Amino acid sequence: MAANNNSDPILDEGGEGGVKHEAVGEAGEGKGGGGAAATQAPAAMLPRSGSRPQLDLSGAAIHGNLEDRNPTILLPNQSDDISHLALDIGGSLIKLVYFSRHAEHSSEDKRKLSTKRRLGMLNGGRRSYPVLGGRLHFVKFETGKLNECLDFISSKQLHRGGVDSPSWRSGAQPDNIVIKATGGGAFKYADLFKERLGVSLEKEDEMDCLVAGANFLLKSIRHEAFTHMDGQKEYVQIDQNDLFPFLLVNVGSGVSIIKVDGHGKFQRVSGTNVGGGTYWGLGRLMTKCKSFDELLELSQRGDNSTIDMLVGDIYGGLDYSKIGLSASTIASSFGKTISDDKELSDYRPEDISLSLLRMISYNIGQISYLNALRYGLKRIFFGGFFIRGHAYTMDTISFAVNFWSKGEAKAMFLRHEGFLGALGAFMSYEKHGLDDLRIHHLVERFPMGAPYVGGKIHGPPLGDLNEKASTSTLDHGNLNGFISWMEKFVQKGTQITAPVPVGFPVTTGMGGFERPTAKGDILRSDASAALNVGVLHLVPTLDVFPLLEDPKMYEPNTIDLDLNEYKYWFKILSDHLPDLVDKAVASEGGTDDAKRRGDAFAHAFSAHLARLMEEPAAYGKFGLANLLELREECLREFQFVDAYVSIKQRENEASLAVLPDLLMELDSMNEEARLLALIEGVLAANIFDWGSRACIDDFDMFKKRMLADKKGQPYKRALLFVDNSGADVVLGMIPLARELLRNGTEVVLVANSLPALNDVTANELPGIVAEAAKHCGILRKAAEAGGLIFDAMAGIQDDLKDEPVSVPLMVVENGCGSPCIDFRQVSSELAAAAKDADLLILEGMGRSLHTNLNARFKCDTLKLAMVKNQRLAEKLFNGNIYDCICKFEPVHLT
Ligand SMILES: Nc1ncnc2c1ncn2[C@@H]1O[C@H](COP(=O)(O)OP(=O)(O)OP(=O)(O)O)[C@@H](O)[C@H]1O
Ligand SMILES: CC(C)(CO)[C@@H](O)C(=O)NCCC(=O)O
């Protein structure tokens, strides 16, 4: 088991059995064994998600017994008065945006608190963050089924600030709860809300809200807007300084057309009553469809030429090229039905639906273009649920805008299309703080429906609501308890993996395009289409890594995940899934419940993979880093806290057992030989034959710089980004850290905030270092001076001042729960620790190859990895599996 412990279970798919760390392979029962496990933080202390809400720590004090290992920490400045729910009640649909946070935060993790203190991050009594971290959920209901919406709100207690709010806990009925609401229904249904939920709706202007919502999304979500032409979706990078003016077209039941000049600066310049309600209403009458989706699905199998009068019908099959109209251009929507001696029932519902859809989409595109022309605007953003992420609808609108503007104006769509108004209403709460959030504070995740409100749901059972309501996160399914939700989910798995229609039109080049090419596809169900909009995690503690040379140009992913790459990763991840499920289930004791959750996880993750295979851009611009993180998040969603926990422990123990021998060997070498041995050790140790296999070998350059250290200029502070547990960290990175410490460099070990495969976490690392320090004076001295050992063994250091203290050895978390790292979103403690750093060491494939191979930093950087993947080796360096990367990028040379 320990033999393979330098390998990463997924990033090195070619590495089975090949990568061996001899020393560990021979390790038996170890002298140091057991220590790491013993000092590890208990599972309950592990943060459950990267988006774990950040608490206001100012004035934090320990409550109760100081001897207690887990004392409660009082957070006097932590406010509870956060806004939780906002509504947009439109003519067709009710949109809810609600905020949730976890309930289990009475105490802040000790390592974090003491690290924050050391880094001077608990500045006095000042509030650290303007906004509380949490999650924004997006849900919708049909306005005609308002009761289901009211049930949903009351079951989740959203109107009382959620199940963790004080008013709920105490069972008290606060008499004047006010909820922000917009849309016509805020007026129409105010009494009903009062009656049913006892809340007052505070009305916010609909146009204000639409604009506020759109501006927020365009400002704060990286891949919110996209173009859609000829079936191709392309995300648009919006330049914040060049956003205004634009035209916002909200296609709801009716259509509002708004010229937006800035935040809160806009004018509704037009509208049209031919909108989503028209399509759905006329369509229902003419086709007897029972739902909007059914109608839309029909259109995908339609042929509108049986209904529409085309130019060719009028011109005897010819184009009217003089004015640029091809024979296939619609001359008159529904025009053919006048000449025919036919009844409605003689027409195919499919054809009717497509004719209607084309008529209305094209008309909206054209009117929008005319308004853009009126004000000289080049960009038109389309929102509203009529769009419904439907390829053909978007292509038709884009076609109209492009055709009439002769390519001058651009139609763009928004991923949160229908939620603009509800988001805007949410933003209108005074204390939401959303304005202060920046792109790097937001992480979008795509859950399949596990409970979000912090475990159990209180409140009455909801009967068959599950089948009826249409929510964007599916998460009402858990209302009857976790297990019933789970079973439903597993049943639903097949539905969710159903194919997405492509259905894009083919342009004829002259004012017309053909009907959808894809026939017979099923429209992605509303619930699964909802996978397009994730849950928005607000993480105010995230920061841009300050040592990034150019954050604007930074792209974490080394290789673009195009369809080919996807196919490759799809297979790797699918093949690995059974093994991962086994490990995950075992990590939770192999109980029936764990098995059920394992099943559900496999379903959910497969559904994600299938969805992305069909449409790689479904979740925004997605890279490998996102894909790997999605898997970890998915595990967490099904409450697998740490699938590799026991494997990691065993590997740590085995490695710690041989550490003393390794250190002794290292100490017997001269400095130059030792440095080489150390770097080799990091690069998966002894199987590695230096020289013959290195494809990037800057070792000599690094050595020169390091040995120059001796002559009076050692690195001041090095950040070591560690990767796997076991040999990798114990016999690779820790000895390297020790060498740096020996030279007088401060060392910051940077580890994952949350488990990801067998990666070591920031919670586990102090325990491991403490164990290692038992065998080494250098480590012991440094760790004791930094309080690391104290943290690991005893508990929080209470007498530390709030000023930053220079300490030789620290562990900080990176803010990630994935094998890769995106330096645009790291923990604030890493950002703080980076301030004085002049050396970065990135280790392992995830952090230095799959991501960041090409990243540039403001200080010297060493990237170390063994390429445990034949395909990647070929692709990146024309090399071979087990080639090694030792890439040194001194800052003065760049
Ligand atoms: N599941 C659905 N049920 C009904 N309509 C849907 C559904 N999904 C998409 N639609 C389309 O979305 C339209 C409603 O969009 P949206 O929710 O943005 O508008 P609204 O707020 O209800 O209307 P308005 O703003 O005009 O009052 C419907 O008229 C229909 O065309
Ligand atoms: C009336 C609203 C604003 C309600 O959302 C919307 O349905 C709409 O913009 N309708 C179009 C009305 C018009 O301008 O002709």
Ligand SMILES: [Mn+2]
């Ligand atoms: Mn509306």
